Amino acid sequence: MRDVITVIAAPPFATIQDLGRIGFRDSGVPVSGLMDRESGLLLNATLGNDPSAAMIEWAVGGGALRFDCATEIAVGGAEAILRINGVKADPWLPIVVASGDELRIDRIVRGRFVLIAVRGGIDVPVVLGSRSTLLSAGIGGLDGRRLRNGDQLPIGDHAGTPYDNIEFEKRAARTNSGGPVTVMRGPQASLFDDAAWATFLNTEYLVSLASDRSGYRLDGNAISHSGSAALPSEPACVGAIQIPDGGTPIVIMNDGPTVGGYPKIAVIRDSCLSRFAQMAPGYPVRFAVGSSNFDIA
């Protein structure tokens, strides 16, 4: 009998993710993977896991898991109320659990994705080099779908030496820091005149309800551009901020298309992607051009 985690009460949207599926974009396969990669790396390091160990990416609501073996877990990413057998537990720190222990997440307080990592990682089959779930293609994770009640998630046996705690506390603070999201100019930046750039940089956009692992729509002032809207489709990347005909931005996220034809005004810097990914619908966001998120005073 393998060591497993049993899903007692699945939230509306939970999947298995790792660092993503690299090398198949020319077959149209998006990278997928953890939306808040930075927190995922931190949690794996905390447990001494390989950086690419898969974990549960938990969103939208509360629920519960049961550990059917003695192991160690770490929970981070979005801020949530965590209880082990009814007793409040701390995020980010390793938690020792016994067989039969239950982790309950009452609700997500701030942010969007709670990450639940286990020592050894979630050991679902590797598909095209990754354990990440891609719902649109029905691949990866557990049968290519969301987690549901009764699912049993196998735990892997590889584990190394955990990192020391001070380092990850610093990094957690960085992930949660505020300030503008830093971008670089996109390939079609010059199609947007000074007025359009001023609108883009001076508007406080709100993450729209119409946002998911494929892309985040933003509500706010529309941006116009001088070029033809009909660009030949070209390769895109995670964090690319596209301006479609309606003028309100759409940011391509991990499960989004590998190509697109809308002009890209800007691209979110790697250093800000995890923080941006954690913005739930209704969260305000401003953009600033810069080389990294530490350049902004």
Next chain:
Amino acid sequence: MDEFPIIQQLGDDALLVTFAHTISWAVGVRVRSAARRIRDTHLSSVTDVVPAYTTLAVYFDSRAVSFATVSSEVATLIGDANAAGDDRSTLIEIPVRYDGPDLAEVAERKGLTQDEVIEKHCSRTYRAYMTGFAPGFTYLGDLDEALVLPRRTSPRVRVPAGSVAIAGAQTAVYPLVTPGGWHLIGTTSMAMFDPARDPPALVRAGDSVRFVRVDG
């Protein structure tokens, strides 16, 4: 005037090379030949090389290598005029049952019989311009002018996997259940996307495709 090819940074982990602003088959051949050369060189820390209509992207691990380094390596590779090269084309035959829900409407709007629509769709060898939109979705052209129609005004929320479709001057097979605005004229049982295969897409940019009519 722009001086092609143009190399731009696409993000922290990617660069974009633009060979032209207008789609043509000749540009596509150049794009794919350059993509192949970059891929075959196995540049260190390059993770993906993706050709599109007039552009290609090179994705890399920015923790291991800088944009400046990849950019200069790519510039050298694509600047090599001797390496123009042909497409390494694979011909793929796709069996189609012409039973799509839009076949009758396409015929009516184009003033053709359904058999004429089918005959025109089957009679060409198409070329694969670009893969994207969804895993395994490859844009094929050029469609017979007699079949050219704009996309449906209201896209379907759910197009069945294996649907053979047309829109504008292009045709394609929907590999997976996705939303879609193209006209569905047939169905194939051939797997356009198979995660057990490497590469997982049956048809990729540069390949040739023929549709073969089957009954029943």
